[in-house]
Amino acid sequence: METAAAVPSTNGAAPPAEPTMADPGRKTVLVLGGDGFCGWPTALHLSEAGHDVIIVDNLSRRKIDLELECASLTPIASMNERVRVWGDVSGRDIRFVRLDVAQDYDLLAALLAAERPDAIVHFAEQRAAPYSMKGAREKRYTVDNNVGGTHNLLTAVVEAGLAAHTHIVHLGTMGVYGYGTSGGEIPEGYIDVLLPGGRPSKILHPAYPGSVYHATKCLDALLFQFYSRNDGLRVTDLHQGIVWGTNTAATARDERLINRFDYDSDYGTVLNRFLVQAALDVPLTVYGTGGQTRAFIHISDTAKCVALAIGNPPEAGAPVEIFNQVAETHRVRDLAALVAAKTGTKVANIANPRKEAAENDLDVSNAKFRSLGYDPVTLEDGLLDEVVGIAGKYKGRVDTGKIMPVSFWNSSRRKECVEAGAGGGVGNGGAFAAAGDTEGMLHALAKGDEATLAKLRAVLQEQSVSS
Numbered sequence: 001m002e003t004a005a006a007v008p009s010t011n012g013a014a015p016p017a018e019p020t021m022a023d024p025g026r027k028t029v030l031v032l033g034g035d036g037f038c039g040w041p042t043a044l045h046l047s048e049a050g051h052d053v054i055i056v057d058n059l060s061r062r063k064i065d066l067e068l069e070c071a072s073l074t075p076i077a078s079m080n081e082r083v084r085v086w087g088d089v090s091g092r093d094i095r096f097v098r099l100d101v102a103q104d105y106d107l108l109a110a111l112l113a114a115e116r117p118d119a120i121v122h123f124a125e126q127r128a129a130p131y132s133m134k135g136a137r138e139k140r141y142t143v144d145n146n147v148g149g150t151h152n153l154l155t156a157v158v159e160a161g162l163a164a165h166t167h168i169v170h171l172g173t174m175g176v177y178g179y180g181t182s183g184g185e186i187p188e189g190y191i192d193v194l195l196p197g198g199r200p201s202k203i204l205h206p207a208y209p210g211s212v213y214h215a216t217k218c219l220d221a222l223l224f225q226f227y228s229r230n231d232g233l234r235v236t237d238l239h240q241g242i243v244w245g246t247n248t249a250a251t252a253r254d255e256r257l258i259n260r261f262d263y264d265s266d267y268g269t270v271l272n273r274f275l276v277q278a279a280l281d282v283p284l285t286v287y288g289t290g291g292q293t294r295a296f297i298h299i300s301d302t303a304k305c306v307a308l309a310i311g312n313p314p315e316a317g318a319p320v321e322i323f324n325q326v327a328e329t330h331r332v333r334d335l336a337a338l339v340a341a342k343t344g345t346k347v348a349n350i351a352n353p354r355k356e357a358a359e360n361d362l363d364v365s366n367a368k369f370r371s372l373g374y375d376p377v378t379l380e381d382g383l384l385d386e387v388v389g390i391a392g393k394y395k396g397r398v399d400t401g402k403i404m405p406v407s408f409w410n411s412s413r414r415k416e417c418v419e420a421g422a423g424g425g426v427g428n429g430g431a432f433a434a435a436g437d438t439e440g441m442l443h444a445l446a447k448g449d450e451a452t453l454a455k456l457r458a459v460l461q462e463q464s465v466s467s
């Protein structure tokens with residue numbers, strides 16, 4: 001069990017925060033996972049809106065960076081530094097409590113009893129599908145951490161007597177619906193069905209997880225359903241699309257508030273990965289045909305949607321509120337084409353490490369958020385330039401050996417990728433089989449640096465031996 005350490009920020013010289021405690025709209029909000037890519041900008045957004053924000057995080061994401069020998073493209077400050085700087089620039093305190101939601105149940109329960117939060121935003125899960133498929137250790141960790149953490153939270157809220165008081169806002173994923181072709185618009189969470197015998201019913205949309213990670217979000221959804229029915233918990237589940245972008249207005253206020261930016265093949269989301277590849281002037285690696293259609297949302301809208309959800313809690317005892325937190329959908333090959341056109345980079349189709357439909361359509365409703373005033377940022381709105389700028393600015397920090405896939409969905413995906421690589425000519429390329437030109441890809445990634453080229457070749461050989 002980790003030791004919890006409450007670390008209040010120290011910003012004595014700053015002006016008093018507005019609105020004050022007298023503001024009826026001010027809420028005490030726990031942000032679980034508030035050190036992460038979505039959690040940090042959301043915590044700042046909520047703090048700026050006048051809420052009393054407490055970040056809870058076990059810093060496991062930073063530990064996974066060490067394990068993968070990778071780091072955020074952007075140089076993120078330590079958690080203590082982050083909250084200290086935020087205090088200085090905003091005049092608002094954010095407290096940070098280090099604890100493991102999945103392991104430190106007693107500390108979590110004590111925190112809830114002491115703070116009696118009005119809302120808890122739950123980001124604190126292992127969120128990379130590829131990492132969750134890496135091997136038995138990562139699969140088990142993802143299930144234990146995500147489902148165990150969510151269940152601890154629900155139990156702790158009930159035990160603290162906060163069931164009717166505290167609103168839980170959970171970050172789920174569009175992936176719970178699956179990425180087959182639905183044949184129509186995916187509604188927000190529920191579908192109307194006729195059960196055998198012609199009985200009408202409203203049920204959770206069937207769950208079609210495409211990875212162990214996605215399966216944990218489906219299991220979370222069942223736990224929410226149970227606890228809201230059994231204990232009257234007030235829960236909102238946000239089925240979010242893939243998040244792109246880096247900074248928000250709040251994180252851009254000081255370099256030391258900069259948000260994390262993952263570009264590696266396990267944690268890097270597809271658009272951010274493409275932008276780093278473009279910054280390095282290496283081909284954009286599209287898995288398979290790139291016919292996969294996915295939903296997207298800009299990081300600033302993640303924060304805004306969470307704030308909207310907090311402002312619109314369900315009644316105690318009401319069914320779990322479900323929103324689709326998405327702005328737009330795109331095929332992966334279209335995204336690659338867009339980035340390629342913008343940056344003059346080439347596109348390379350490589351063997352797909354994932355077991356998924358080669359092509360799918362995705363039509364998603366986001367009507368509920370829109371009815372609350374959500375006006376999403378889209379790729380056309382020019383914010384892509386900000387991310388292109390970030391990728392260019394920090395490209396010197398990129399470890400090029402981390403971009404190509406290293407996690408495979410099953411042994412046949414691994415085998416196919418490996419065989420495609422062997423067909424590519426150099427040793428054993430695995431998913432490196434870039435349109436049959438693995439050696440060309442390696443040269444492009446190494447950018448003329450012989451040491452990097454040797455390192456990339458060694459990685460390929462290693463994969464060959466271990467597969």
Ligand SMILES: NC(=O)c1ccc[n+]([C@@H]2O[C@H](COP(=O)([O-])OP(=O)(O)OC[C@H]3O[C@@H](n4cnc5c(N)ncnc54)[C@H](O)[C@@H]3O)[C@@H](O)[C@H]2O)c1
Pocket residue numbers: 032033034035036037038039056057058059060061062099100101102103122123124125126127145149171172173174240241242243244269
């Ligand atoms: N990033 C995306 O594109 C995306 C898309 C859809 C949904 N989501 C969901 O949003 C949430 C946040 O995603 P993210 O991209 O910010 O991930 P992230 O990994 O950057 O952040 C997650 C944070 O939670 C912390 N954490 C994990 N397990 C914990 C535990 N047991 N106790 C305490 N802290 C713990 C980590 O240290 C990390 O700081 C996740 O639940 C994810 O499933 C993200």
